[in-house]
Amino acid sequence: MADAELEEIRRARLAQLQQQGNSQGSGQNSQDEQRKQVEAERRSAILNQILDPAAADRLGRIRLVKESRAVDIENRLIMLAQTGQLRQKVTEEQLKDLLNAIAENQRKEEEEHKIVINRRKGGWDDDDDLLDL
Known part of the structure; x- marks a missing residue:
């Protein structure tokens, strides 16, 4: 399909959705839904082509x-x-x-953002104080 055909399909579907919205009482929500549906159909048509x-x-x-x-x-x-x-x-x-x-x-990307903590071994511990008695 050519871009012109896709545009024609989109216009026809938008007109159809607008007619349905007008008969149901159009509101902001129905217009948003119509736009989302038209966009989904456009994406689907492109994906079917490629x-x-x-x-x-x-x-x-x-x-x-x-x-x-x-x-x-x-x-x-x-x-x-x-x-x-x-x-x-x-x-x-x-x-x-x-x-x-x-x-x-x-x-x-995850490796670039990874934080590495190196702990020193042989550090002082509270138990070490007890051995010096």
């Missing part, structure tokens, strides 16, 4: 386990697609590689 079925299935399983990780992966994939860095659909193996790279980066 992921092959096996990769989409794996991303769905990741979402079941950890929602935040799936959203992070989706954001990265959408960014890559929008900047033209994806030439073909992302396979399951490529998705695994991306997951491993992200996990490795997180491990490195």
Whole structure:
């Protein structure tokens, strides 16, 4: 799908949601929900274009386990697609590689922020005073 087709789908869905909101009495909450739903549909359409079925299935399983990780992966994939860095659909193996790279980066960040405490051995202790009697 081209960007123009996605935009047309988004406009049609937004119009449909606005009609539903008008018939139900529109409020700020319903408009927020409509925007969220339109955004979710837009993201879903983009992901359907850039992921092959096996990769989409794996991303769905990741979402079941950890929602935040799936959203992070989706954001990265959408960014890559929008900047033209994806030439073909992302396979399951490529998705695994991306997951491993992200996990490795997180491990490195955690190691950078790790605090190491070295305790001296052979320090003074209250029991040492008793031995000098």
